[in-house]
Structures are given as structure tokens and as C-alpha cells.
Amino acid sequence: MSPAVAVVTGASSGIGLALTKHLLSKKWAVVMADINPPSTDLGPSTLFVPCDVSSWEQQAALFAQAFAWHDRLDFAALNAGIDDRDDIFASIDATTPPREPNMQTFQTNLVAPYYGIKLCAHYMSRNAVPGGRIVVTASAAGLYALPAIPQYSATKHGLVGLTRSLAPLADRPGTSITLNALCPAMVATGLAPPGLMDGFPAEHTTPMSTLLRAYDGLADFDGVARDEWRTSPRRPNGCVVECTLAETHYRDPPEPPNESQKWMSAGSSEYWAKAYAERNRRFAEMDWKAASNGA
Ligand SMILES: NC(=O)c1ccc[n+]([C@@H]2O[C@H](COP(=O)([O-])OP(=O)(O)OC[C@H]3O[C@@H](n4cnc5c(N)ncnc54)[C@H](O)[C@@H]3O)[C@@H](O)[C@H]2O)c1
Structure with a gap:
């Protein structure tokens, strides 16, 4: 029997790389998508596909290749993300009209996961038993304001709204897709610009192990590999999980x-x-x- 197949975007570094290794330890086959190649070869259970997720054409080609690998797609972590590319108030000048701002953060963090969900809906419907699981990487900055990086914070709020709004229609007979969002607090990765993590208080840094535990809770990797999750009475869907320090908190929308x-x-x-x-x-x-x- 072919292994369960995952697509992880932003897989060459940080959270995506840690998740890839976690999935490999559970005998998954992982399609690693990133604009940069991973620094080490993780073996034959991985397939690296160069991909800029902000391009529909590149992401469509990625998912076509991923599905063709073992004729199945069981899980996708839509995880690639970047920080801000514009600063409104630091860039205005009373004498010169502003230039069009760089909106790549929106394209990578919000538009690209939307593309990914659409592509997953297609390929997961082609599984022998239709369905699958998707987790988008939002952020604690999608729950709380983060004035230092407002573009980032807005896109992550957007992912939380998208998850809550799409999920009810995703998990029903015929589609059977669950869609959940992870909201990590500060994790030491390549995302932050050089210098930010220097001296950043260790007591405010969230370990990767908390995120991997949250992924396990949302996607049930062992159950998927045994093809049992579809009948599982516990199918988290539309959940927004905050990961802070060693804690995971399932966040409901406001009352x-x-x-x-x-x-x-x-x-x-x-x-x-x-x-x-x-x-x-x-x-x-x-x-x-x-x-x-x-x-
Ligand atoms: N590190 C944190 O503190 C933190 C907290 C909350 C959420 N997140 C989110 O976690 C996700 C992963 O970030 P990370 O912290 O591991 O950072 P990272 O920079 O270590 O990893 C991000 C990866 O995404 C890739 N990437 C960037 N743009 C891409 C594109 N257009 N197409 C394909 N790949 C692209 C990068 O090459 C890199 O390998 C991001 O969505 C980020 O917003 C991170």
C-alpha cells in the first residue's frame, strides 16, 4: 500500500521543516514545496518541488505533481509565510506622493493558502476515498494585534476568518475535508529579520514541540496513515489553535x-x-x- 502523502509549503526551513521531519518519523511521504531547496536531503520519502506559492500556476503544478507521486493526497500544511514588505507611516513624505506599496505579504500569506485550499479540494476529491485534512499556519498575530508588522497581522487574521468560514462546508459528505488553523506565538526560525531574536527573552519563546503536538491533535497523522480518520468520532474542523509556550488553546470566535x-x-x-x-x-x-x- 502506498504511504499517506502530505504537501508542506515553506518546508525548507523552520516550522515546515520540523513538520516534515515529524511526518517522516510517522512513515509519511512528504512533498516539500519552497522557493529555496532544503539544506539537506531528507531521503526518498521526500520530494522537493521548487514553488513560489504566491503564483497560481506554480502552485497548481505543485499539487498536480504531488498527487501524481502516489496517486493520493491526504494532508496539506499551507505554511509558507513572510513578514512585512511595507511600512505605511515610516514611508510617507509630505512632499512626494507615495509609491504603490509592496503587497507580497498578502499574496504569500493569504492568497496563496486560498489557492492551496482550492487545489486540495480538487485533489483530495480524487483520493480512492475522497477527503483529506488541511492545516494553515496562521499566527498569534492573527488573534492579537501586532503593530510592528501590520501586513502580517492582517493576513493572519484573514486566515483565521477563512478557516472558520470555509470549514463548515468542507467537512460534509462528498468532500470530507477538515480545515484548521495553527496560531503559534514566537518560535525561533528564519522568519524574523536578523537581530530580532538576539536577546529575545527565552521565556517568551514557544518550542517547536508545542506546534507538533497541535498538528497531531488537528490532523491525527497516525490515524490517517491507517486510513481510520474518516470514521473517527473526533474530527477537529474549523479549529483555531493558539500555541504559546508549552500550551495549546482551542480558540472559539467571540461570543x-x-x-x-x-x-x-x-x-x-x-x-x-x-x-x-x-x-x-x-x-x-x-x-x-x-x-x-x-x-
Ligand atoms: N516563527 C514564528 O514565530 C511564527 C509564529 C507564528 C506563525 N508563523 C508562521 O509559520 C510559517 C512558517 O514560518 P517559519 O517561522 O518557519 O519561517 P521560516 O522563514 O523559517 O520558513 C518559511 C519558509 O517559507 C518559504 N517561503 C517564503 N515565501 C515563499 C513562497 N512565496 N513560496 C514558497 N515558499 C516560501 C521560505 O523559503 C522558508 O523556507 C509562516 O506562515 C509564519 O508566518 C511563524
């Missing part, structure tokens, strides 16, 4: 303040579905790039 907002969140779906079904079908059929305004 609605009144009955109306409770209904908006939990009871209004038939109204939305009716209004959007036809419209979204039109969008799906449309060549939106060729259309003038996509409306």
Missing part, C-alpha cells in the same frame, strides 16, 4: 452579544445560500480575467 447576532452566525445560512448559489455558479463558469470587472 455573539445578542440573539440577533447568534442567528446571523448560526441560523441565517439558508438566506445566504439561496442568494449566492446562482451567482457563484455564474462566477465559476466565467473567465473572470477576460471579463472587465468580474461582476
Whole structure:
């Protein structure tokens, strides 16, 4: 029987590399996607695919190659991420109009995971038993404001919202995909610019072991390898897991303040579905790039 297959983006360094090694220790086959190659060859159970996840074409080619490897895709960690590429208030000058800002952080941290989820939905539906699991790497900066890196914080808040909004429709008969988000606090990796970690208080640094434990809780790697997870009564979905120090906390959305907002969140779906079904079908059929305004 072929091994369970994972795609890990941003796999050449930091959290993605640690997760790759963790999956290998559980006998998974791992497709390592990154703009940079890993510094060491991790053996025949890995397949490195050079990929800039912010490009739809490159990510589509990545998932096609990943699925073709063993004719299955069981898990994806949409993990590649970067910090800020613009600083609004440090770059304004009263005498010169501003230049168009660099929005690559949004493209890499938010648009790319959206592409990845869409591609997973396709390839996981082609599994012998359709379905699979996805974990996006958000951040504690997706739960709390981080004024030093507002672009980053906004994209990670976006991933939390995307996870909570997409998950209910992902895990149902026919798709069987679970989508969860990890929100690590500060972890010592290559993400921070040189100097940030120098002298950063060790008591505020989260160990990688906390993240790996959270991944195990969300994706049940042993169960997937035994093909048991689909029947498991415990299928975390739409969960947002904060990892801080040695602790993991499952974060619920804010409590609605009144009955109306409770209904908006939990009871209004038939109204939305009716209004959007036809419209979204039109969008799906449309060549939106060729259309003038996509409306
Ligand atoms: N380190 C932390 O403190 C921390 C905390 C919370 C969340 N995160 C998130 O964890 C994820 C992994 O980051 P990390 O801390 O391991 O950093 P890292 O810099 O060590 O690893 C990120 C990897 O992503 C790759 N990458 C960057 N842009 C890419 C692109 N466009 N296409 C493909 N690969 C790309 C890099 O080459 C690198 O190998 C990121 O999404 C990050 O935002 C990190």
C-alpha cells in the first residue's frame, strides 16, 4: 500500500521543516514545496518541488505533481509565510506622493493558502476515498494585534476568518475535508529579520514541540496513515489553535452579544445560500480575467 502523502509549503526551513521531519518519523511521504531547496536531503520519502506559492500556476503544478507521486493526497500544511514588505507611516513624505506599496505579504500569506485550499479540494476529491485534512499556519498575530508588522497581522487574521468560514462546508459528505488553523506565538526560525531574536527573552519563546503536538491533535497523522480518520468520532474542523509556550488553546470566535447576532452566525445560512448559489455558479463558469470587472 502506498504511504499517506502530505504537501508542506515553506518546508525548507523552520516550522515546515520540523513538520516534515515529524511526518517522516510517522512513515509519511512528504512533498516539500519552497522557493529555496532544503539544506539537506531528507531521503526518498521526500520530494522537493521548487514553488513560489504566491503564483497560481506554480502552485497548481505543485499539487498536480504531488498527487501524481502516489496517486493520493491526504494532508496539506499551507505554511509558507513572510513578514512585512511595507511600512505605511515610516514611508510617507509630505512632499512626494507615495509609491504603490509592496503587497507580497498578502499574496504569500493569504492568497496563496486560498489557492492551496482550492487545489486540495480538487485533489483530495480524487483520493480512492475522497477527503483529506488541511492545516494553515496562521499566527498569534492573527488573534492579537501586532503593530510592528501590520501586513502580517492582517493576513493572519484573514486566515483565521477563512478557516472558520470555509470549514463548515468542507467537512460534509462528498468532500470530507477538515480545515484548521495553527496560531503559534514566537518560535525561533528564519522568519524574523536578523537581530530580532538576539536577546529575545527565552521565556517568551514557544518550542517547536508545542506546534507538533497541535498538528497531531488537528490532523491525527497516525490515524490517517491507517486510513481510520474518516470514521473517527473526533474530527477537529474549523479549529483555531493558539500555541504559546508549552500550551495549546482551542480558540472559539467571540461570543455573539445578542440573539440577533447568534442567528446571523448560526441560523441565517439558508438566506445566504439561496442568494449566492446562482451567482457563484455564474462566477465559476466565467473567465473572470477576460471579463472587465468580474461582476
Ligand atoms: N516563527 C514564528 O514565530 C511564527 C509564529 C507564528 C506563525 N508563523 C508562521 O509559520 C510559517 C512558517 O514560518 P517559519 O517561522 O518557519 O519561517 P521560516 O522563514 O523559517 O520558513 C518559511 C519558509 O517559507 C518559504 N517561503 C517564503 N515565501 C515563499 C513562497 N512565496 N513560496 C514558497 N515558499 C516560501 C521560505 O523559503 C522558508 O523556507 C509562516 O506562515 C509564519 O508566518 C511563524
